[in-house]
Each structure stands twice: as C-alpha cells, then as structure tokens.
C-alpha cells in the first residue's frame with residue numbers, strides 16, 4: 001500500500017564510496033548485520049534446498065553475483081555442501097577485498113551482473129543477495145536474463161519495499177551497532193526494493209517461485 005510513496009532512486013553511499021574508509025565501514029557493518037540477523041545461515045539452508053532440487057550435483061557450481069565482501073561465499077565454504085565457488089562484483093575494490101578474504105576457497109572476479117563473462121549454463125546455481133535493489137527497476141530484467149543464461153537455477157534474496165521494513169530497520173540496526181551510514185543505506189535499500197508481484201514477474205524465466213521471508217524480504221525457492 002505504501003510502496004509507491006516509499007520508492008526512491010537515490011543512490012546509496014556504498015555505491016559512491018568504493019573502498020574508502022566510509023565504504024569499507026558500510027560493508028563491514030553489512031557483514032555483521034548478515035551474521036547477527038541470521039541471514040547467512042538462512043541463505044545456506046535455502047541454498048541446500050536448491051542443491052537438493054537440482055539432484056545434489058557434486059560439485060555444486062555456484063556463482064555469487066554482487067558478492068560484496070564475499071560473506072555468503074565464506075558461509076557456503078564453511079558448510080558441507082560440495083561447492084565450487086565463484087563470485088563477481090562490479091566494484092574492482094570489493095572484488096579484490098572478497099578475493100583476499102576467501103583465498104583458495106573461491107575465485108572472485110570484477111564483472112557486471114548484466115553482462116556476465118561466462119558461457120551458457122556454466123553454473124548449477126546463481127546466488128544474489130541484497131544486490132538487485134542496486135539496479136534501476138528497468139535494468140533488473142537484464143540481470144535475470146543473464147542469470148537464466150549462465151545458470152540452471154537461482155537463489156535471489158532482496159528486500160520487499162514496505163513501511164514496516166524501513167521503520168523496523170531504522171529501529172533495530174543501531175541496537176546491533178550499525179553505524180549511521182549503514183543505517184542510511186539500509187533504509188534506502190528497503191525503499192529501492194521490489195514488491196512481491198514485481199519480483200514474481202521478474203523471475204518468470206527461472207524455474208523458481210518467489211516467497212516472502214521475514215523481515216520485509218523476498219527470496220526464490222525451487223519452483
């Protein structure tokens with residue numbers, strides 16, 4: 001109901017800051033939020049469901065798009081899933097940071113999500129968490145088209161544009177020690193998110209269904 005009032009195309013600080021001290025702090029805060037909120041654990045549990053639906057391939061070739069500091073890849077590397085991990089990020093600085101964090105556990109490259117440097121069906125699963133809202137709405141279908149080209153299925157996780165998402169994040173984030181910039185970007189992120197029906201329309205090329213997950217988020221599960 002409030003989605004159209006909340007919408008914004010304002011850029012996040014993270015999108016302008018590269019790996020300045022400010023940008024690095026936001027990425028570190030986001031990593032902490034992902035751990036404290038249990039999102040990394042939830043992602044790995046849901047990715048296991050995708051692995052099962054894909055017939056438990058071994059290795060499971062995973063491409064993480066918009067990997068940021070590489071936290072999801074690190075969480076996957078810590079599971080018993082037989083993953084071969086590749087990450088991409090459009091920021092060369094973030095890609096280098098993730099590569100350093102992951103070492104031999106993953107390959108991380110600089111690449112844009114809408115023009116992926118991989119052949120058709122190179123991966124079993126593409127993952128993309130909290131990245132889609134960085135793209136303008138009109139470009140999001142290009143991301144899904146590329147994902148459908150390079151991977152058999154996909155785990156997307158992004159924010160649902162809701163009033164309680166904006167207010168809830170603003171109240172909770174300082175309590176877990178997130179800085180002012182991360183709170184600013186988090187609130188903008190919710191406002192740049194999608195509605196359930198938009199996400200369902202976007203995901204049509206993929207063999208997935210879109211579900212609502214607490215709090216104020218949407219993700220894809222095997223269809």
Ligand SMILES: C[S@@+](CC[C@H](N)C(=O)[O-])C[C@H]1O[C@@H](n2cnc3c(N)ncnc32)[C@H](O)[C@@H]1O
Nearest residue numbers: 066067068089090091094112113129130131134
């Ligand atoms: C909010 S961070 C999310 C990082 C991580 N996936 C997570 O869940 O914490 C968004 C990331 O997407 C990257 N990104 C934004 N647009 C992109 C694009 N067009 N192609 C590739 N990466 C992109 C940004 O550089 C940033 O690292």
